[in-house]
Amino acid sequence: MACPNPPRGIYLAYTIQGLILLAAASSILAGEYFLGLSATVAFLLTLAPYLATRNLGLCLPWEINLLVAVSLYIHVMGHVGEYYVTFAPYYDKLAHLVASVTVGLIVFFLALLAERREEIRLTGPAIAIFILTSTLAAGTVWEIYEFAVDQVFGTNLQFDNTDTMWDLVVDLVGGAIVAVFAAIVLARGEEDRFDRFFAEPPSGAEPTEVMGDPIDPARTR
Incomplete structure (x- = not known):
């Protein structure tokens, strides 16, 4: 496909x-x-x-x-x-919410892809947990990145510990939104609706091209 x-x-x-x-x-x-x-x-x-x-x-x-x-x-x-400063702290939380929902959706599609290719078998709860943990992991890596940049370049990407914790909470909320969406899709058995997003890599000629037309017995006489 x-x-x-x-x-x-x-x-x-x-x-x-x-x-x-x-x-x-x-x-x-x-x-x-x-x-x-x-x-x-x-x-x-x-x-x-x-x-x-x-x-x-x-x-x-x-x-x-x-x-x-x-x-x-x-x-x-x-x-x-400078919207992080002008609209603090709401702009930062919006950024984390959109990013966490994006990461969660990507993880969900990767889980569906792995199941479709029979590389792994995940239950609905397992996929939900996978989405939550992956989203939180991505948020944690981002916070580490901000901390490292602040230490090296003297910037102020992280205001304080409370700000960092709220960022992770918002990341969790975004992941939870996608996890609930994934749970609903799986509970309804509607994961097949996403098959159109998984294209098979080209594998050469089509079977009809390899086998050719069926042999007509009349032509062999």
Whole structure:
């Protein structure tokens, strides 16, 4: 099965990617090279879904591409536009909520992919726990990244311990939202509705091309 032509919604993701590049360019022109580098890395991360589509035989829904781009754009503008300070602490929590929901959905689709390819067998509760733990793990790695950057560059990405704990709580909420969604889908037995997102890698010629037309006994006489 090949991936269908991308819907028009994918152009929303392309637009957000363009805005991230614009933020990177404006930061570099303003002499904010660290912000420009961060925005450039964020843009490169938005390419991950496209690479997964090509290399893993996936047809990720365009909403996933959009959520990845939006998550990173919110983060980039939080620094470039100083929204993390202007709208503190709500903007930061919004960024964590969108990012955690995005991570949770990606984990859910990876779990469905593993089951479809019979690489692993997960029950509904196991998938929900997998989503929660993966989301929290991603949030923890992010907090470690912020701590490391603050120590090396003297920035102030982490305000205090309370702020960090609330970030992790919001990450847990985002993961819980996706876990509940996944539990509902599995309980209803509707996971087959996602089969269209899993494209099989090309495996050469079709059986009809290999075998050819059935032999007509009349022609062999």
